[in-house]
Amino acid sequence: MSTVPVWARIFVFTIALAGCQWAMGRERSRHVERSPHAGAVESARSNARFQSQRARHWQADAHGNASMHRQGSVQGYRGGSGSYQASRQRDEAGNASRQRSVSLHGPGGAGVDRSGTASRGADGSVSAGRATTVTTRDGGHYAGSLVLADGRISYSGSCSDANGNPAPCRTR
Secondary structure, three states: OOOOOHHHHHHHHHHHHHHHHHHHOOEEEEEEEEOOOEEEEEEEEEOOOEEEEEEEEEEEOOOOOEEEEEEEEEEEOOOOEEEEEEEEEEOOOOOEEEEEEEEEEOOOOOEEEEEEEEEEOOOOOEEEEEEEEEEOOOOOEEEEEEEEEOOEEEEEEEEEOOOOOEEOOOOO
């Protein structure tokens, strides 16, 4: 005869069964391809709280040309979302560039979008730029940009209220 009460065994069995059901709700996948000069890795994940995807692709040749691209996204069960993209290129002449973007949005409509680029020429010249947009829950809006060109940095930014009227930008 067992010394563990029947209700305790039923409780443990119920928890174990619930854990199995939760584990069955998760899905994962992964795909990989590689060769001497190129490759790709892609993965996806899904469960009761979110869905996400990631991917990375790259290629290169014997002359010094190369490129890489990454991207990913996540979608929350309450409506929030996020995504990113990034890429880099390089050529045999010595030119290089990169681009990035990020987007985060909550279920209430608030969010941030940011993108940027940077490049370097074979002659050593450098240029870069970044743009940011912020939206608040009540519909307020900020848009700003930062640019580096010819060794000079310039900034511009503006804010507006929910009706699209110009508004002063708050500073910390």
